[in-house]
Amino acid sequence: MERCRRTGERIRMTIDSVAFGGDGVGRSDGLVTFVPFTVDGDEVMAEVTERRGRYARAVLRQVLSPSDHRVEPECPYYGRCGGCSLQHVRYGHQLALKERHVADSFVRIGRFSNLPLRPVIPSPRAFSYRGRAEVHVQYGGGSEAKAGFMERGSHVLLDVERCILMADSMNDALSQLRRSLVKRKKGPVRREERLLWSVPDQGALSGDASPMPGLGRILRVIKETALYVPARGFFQANESLVDTLVDVVLELASPSAGDAILDAYCGSGLFSRFMAPRAGSVFGIEQDRSAVSCARENLLRAGFHDAQFHDGDVVEGLLDAQSRRLRIDVAVLDPPRTGCGREVLDALVELAPRRIVYVSCDPATQARDARSLADRGYVLAVLQPLDMFPQTSHIEVVALLEKT
Numbered sequence: 367m368e369r370c371r372r373t374g375e376r377i378r379m380t381i382d383s384v385a386f387g388g389d390g391v392g393r394s395d396g397l398v399t400f401v402p403f404t405v406d407g408d409e410v411m412a413e414v415t416e417r418r419g420r421y422a423r424a425v426l427r428q429v430l431s432p433s434d435h436r437v438e439p440e441c442p443y444y445g446r447c448g449g450c451s452l453q454h455v456r457y458g459h460q461l462a463l464k465e466r467h468v469a470d471s472f473v474r475i476g477r478f479s480n481l482p483l484r485p486v487i488p489s490p491r492a493f494s495y496r497g498r499a500e501v502h503v504q505y506g507g508g509s510e511a512k513a514g515f516m517e518r519g520s521h522v523l524l525d526v527e528r529c530i531l532m533a534d535s536m537n538d539a540l541s542q543l544r545r546s547l548v549k550r551k552k553g554p555v556r557r558e559e560r561l562l563w564s565v566p567d568q569g570a571l572s573g574d575a576s577p578m579p580g581l582g583r584i585l586r587v588i589k590e591t592a593l594y595v596p597a598r599g600f601f602q603a604n605e606s607l608v609d610t611l612v613d614v615v616l617e618l619a620s621p622s623a624g625d626a627i628l629d630a631y632c633g634s635g636l637f638s639r640f641m642a643p644r645a646g647s648v649f650g651i652e653q654d655r656s657a658v659s660c661a662r663e664n665l666l667r668a669g670f671h672d673a674q675f676h677d678g679d680v681v682e683g684l685l686d687a688q689s690r691r692l693r694i695d696v697a698v699l700d701p702p703r704t705g706c707g708r709e710v711l712d713a714l715v716e717l718a719p720r721r722i723v724y725v726s727c728d729p730a731t732q733a734r735d736a737r738s739l740a741d742r743g744y745v746l747a748v749l750q751p752l753d754m755f756p757q758t759s760h761i762e763v764v765a766l767l768e769k770t
């Protein structure tokens with residue numbers, strides 16, 4: 367029987383699963399209750415903070431009996447900082463939870479059965495893996511300057527001295543940033559965002575290591591290869607797993623000599639750069655102009671003078687390819703969390719690639735888009751999750767869809 371639960375009421379319950387987003391889920395007298403910072407197997411005392419229809423939300427007050435999956439979080443800001451949600455979970459179990467979430471998305475949202483799901487590839491580093499992070503700074507208003515991340519579920523800035531997910535060189539940069547703001551107490555309160563990048567290890571760099579071409583570019587070393595990316599642009603955050611991500615994309619795309627490759631949402635040409643030596647031609651599409659200019663240069667510097675890039679929206683780029691009757695054999699898609707959506711997929715299907723490699727950091731939108739492709743003649747052949755975001759509930763998945 368489901369009992370009425372009131373805000374402020376304390377309930378004792380066992381956590382039996384972990385939901386998307388990382389909250390533990392338990393039932394108390396039949397009422398589904400979400401409790402952040404718990405894990406399956408925990409017996410907890412929680413306090414109800416919100417009651418909605420058929421479920422409630424609660425905060426953890428006490429772990430009465432810890433799950434075997436529970437570990438002591440390493441970060442002193444854990445629980446307040448909005449960045450991590452799984453630090454209290456043993457790393458091996460984080461991987462199991464994420465694998466289950468990928469499977470759930472493809473079954474529930476994508477309506478697939480017999481999933482071709484491979485085990486999650488773990489991150490070589492469970493901490494200190496971030497090579498890029500957006501931090502917030504606040505100064506003025508007569509107070510000490512702050513630099514860090516937003517508190518969980520709020521717009522309050524948490525002053526973070528050191529983030530254990532970031533590479534050491536980024537923590538040094540964070541300290542320098544804070545020091546540079548110390549004297550800025552006067553004037554109104556100001557908030558800004560800054561992108562921090564790790565300093566890459568160039569020890570393994572082969573080939574072209576010449577200075578950064580142009581202002582505002584950052585050097586990254588991927589598979590012992592120099593790549594330039596815009597200082598204010600996107601790049602894969604987990605520097606310990608990017609090489610493997612590229613290898614998985616290459617394996618699933620398996621381009622042959624002469625193949626025409628589409629790299630949609632190509633950023634600075636990360637995947638184009640490594641597919642070009644194995645394919646006949648590359649056509650990239652990207653709306654961030656500074657990223658397209660890096661992509662052009664990254665391919666030119668490697669000797670791929672014929673690589674073409676469309677500087678604009680993906681739908682426009684695909685329509686441009688259609689109007690020029692470009693042949694596309696293999697398509698790589700790497701959209702933002704919102705996924706591709708109908709218009710992009712309609713235009714892509716017209717080009718009839720025999721293989722589509724879909725890279726995503728949101729299994730829900732990826733499963734939706736994969737269903738749309740499956741309804742139009744593509745078979746879901748491989749799902750390969752990679753843990754690009756340890757200690758958080760996020761997961762990267764590379765899916766292969768093959769034309770029947």
Ligand SMILES: C[S@@+](CC[C@H](N)C(=O)[O-])C[C@H]1O[C@@H](n2cnc3c(N)ncnc32)[C@H](O)[C@@H]1O
Pocket residue numbers: 600601602631632633634635636637651652653654657678679680681700701702
């Ligand atoms: C997840 S990132 C992937 C970038 C690249 N594949 C990489 O791994 O470095 C997504 C990219 O899509 C671009 N993007 C987002 N929406 C777009 C759109 N509608 N048309 C073209 N590019 C878009 C963003 O600027 C970003 O560079």
